[in-house]
Amino acid sequence: xxxxxxxxxxxxxxxxxxxxxxxxxxxxxxxxxxxxxxxxxxxxxxxxxxxxxxxxxxxxxxxxxxxxxxxxxxxxxxxxxxxxxxxxxxxxxxxxxxxxxxxxxxxxxxxxxxxxxxxxxxxxxxxxxxxxxxxxxxxxxxxxxxxxxxxxxxxxxxxxxxxxxxxxxxxxxxxxxxxxxxxxxxxxxxxxxxxxxxxxxxxxxxxxxxxxxxxxxxxxxxxxxxxxxxxxxxxxxxxxxxxxxxxxxxxxxxxxxxxxxxxxxxxxxxxxxxxxxxxxxxxxxxxxxxxxxxxxxxxxxxxxxxxxxxxxxxxxxxxxxx
Numbered sequence: 001x002x003x004x005x006x007x008x009x010x011x012x013x014x015x016x017x018x019x020x021x022x023x024x025x026x027x028x029x030x031x032x033x034x035x036x037x038x039x040x041x042x043x044x045x046x047x048x049x050x051x052x053x054x055x056x057x058x059x060x061x062x063x064x065x066x067x068x069x070x071x072x073x074x075x076x077x078x079x080x081x082x083x084x085x086x087x088x089x090x091x092x093x094x095x096x097x098x099x100x101x102x103x104x105x106x107x108x109x110x111x112x113x114x115x116x117x118x119x120x121x122x123x124x125x126x127x128x129x130x131x132x133x134x135x136x137x138x139x140x141x142x143x144x145x146x147x148x149x150x151x152x153x154x155x156x157x158x159x160x161x162x163x164x165x166x167x168x169x170x171x172x173x174x175x176x177x178x179x180x181x182x183x184x185x186x187x188x189x190x191x192x193x194x195x196x197x198x199x200x201x202x203x204x205x206x207x208x209x210x211x212x213x214x215x216x217x218x219x220x221x222x223x224x225x226x227x228x229x230x231x232x233x234x235x236x237x238x239x240x241x242x243x244x245x246x247x248x249x250x251x252x253x254x255x256x257x258x259x260x261x262x263x264x265x266x267x268x269x270x271x272x273x274x275x276x277x278x279x280x281x282x283x284x285x286x287x288x289x290x291x292x293x294x295x296x297x298x299x300x301x302x303x304x305x306x307x308x309x310x311x312x313x314x315x316x317x318x319x320x321x322x
Contacts, residue, residue, distance in 0.1 A: 001207035002185050004271055009212060010044040010303035012077060012153035012187035015068055017294040017306045018045075019055075019081035019158065027128075030055055034066060037308065044303040048072060053130065053137050058121035061088040061114070063161065065122050067137065075149040076141060078134070078165065080122075082156035092118060093157055093192070095223045098262035101195060103167035104202045110262060111164055111195035119164045138169070139176050147180030151187065155294045156219060159191030159211070163267070166209050167202070184208065189297050192222040193264040203267035212271045214300055215322065216278075217291045224264035226255040235287040236280060247284060273300040274320025278313060290314070 022033035034051055041047040054066035064081040083089050091114075098110040126133050132140065142148040152169060154162040166186040173182045186209035193200065203209050213220045216236075221229045229251060230238050238244045258264055276299075278287045290296055295305040296312040300320045305311055314320075 002183075002210075004210050006301065007044075008151075008185075009187050009189075009210065009271070010298070010301050011049075012151055013155065013189050013212070013294065013297055013301065014044040014303060014306065015049065015077050015079045016082075016153045016155040016158060016189065017298065017308055019064065019066065019079050019154070020084075020294070020308050023081075023084050027055060027057065030064075037306070038068060040307075042304055043306060044298070049077070052076070053127050053132070053134070056122065056125040056127060056134075058118060058125060060117055060121040061092040062086055063089075063092075063118045063122055065134070067134070073149070074145065075151065076138070077151040077153055078138075078169075080152075080154035080158035080161045080165065082154060082158035089157070093222075095258045095261040095264070098196060101164065101167060101199055103164065103171045104199065105171055107198065107202050109195060109199035109202050111199055112160070112261075115160050115164055115194050119161055119168065123168070135172065138172070142173075142176035142178045142182065145178050145180070148176065148178045148182045150182070150184045152184070153187045153189075155189045155297065156292065157192070159188035160194035162186050162188040163191065163194050163199075163203050163209055163211075166206075170206065186210065187212065189294070190214065190217055190219050190292055191266070192219055193224045193266045195265075196263045197265040200265040200267040204269045207269070209267060210269055210271050211267055212273065212297070212301075214273050214275060214291055214297060216275045216287075218288045219292050220266065222254070223258035223261070224266060226251060226258055235278065235291045236284060239280070239284060243284065272322075273297070274322045275300065276314040276318050276320055278317055282313070 018037040022030045049068040052069045097113040099113040101109045101111045189212040
């Protein structure tokens, strides 16, 4: 059983934030942008990590991942990008169906069909420098190491994909030849639930996948607890307005869609952060957006925010409580 480590979580979430560097641009632009962000010493990553594989875009929905190495230790992190502003990426987040997960070592589990397709679509793409796919790269890296330490990390949609890729890595690990032990740990921040209760139980039983939650973030309620979002007043009490009525109706539709696709549940290995309540003047939708950003999560974790994306509003309204 792995132990949650705050400093490691700060580092891994920062790597996940860096996956959004130059989002929407060609990989020829994204790659140097990621390298430049990894070099920044003011981040929780302290300039101690370097890009060693990727980034690559999968064959569906523009999912992206890269691999970074910690220079001093040789530890590797597989980093998955979250939702980007394209129709395909948003459509992937809609719970439409579930498929059996082939990576849970014989256990009968199911995950989002779209999320599974996204992970599989990245596993077969080769890095343009090494010519290796991710499976080939990790196998070679493990074989060259005495003891192999691997992290898998991502934020939002990327955090849902993390749990499936983590399951894949655990399945593959016995085929990796190295002269020491193998450690695989996942840090997933702000994940929607990627699969059914059986998959959640399997992930929890591995003891090394940590789902990091801001209690005022709506996204971790998707898809298993959408009905609880409004009763729990997340991100605030729903306003008694036309907008509030539309949000209530929309939430019910999403809940119905999720139920039609299958049963959903978060793994029990949850890490609940402290929270900062934003004022009603900001508005329900804008609060929801801000509570979910990687920079807001970094603030709640006590880590420096990145220069990628908007700065969090949370620091202006207090320190995390709860």
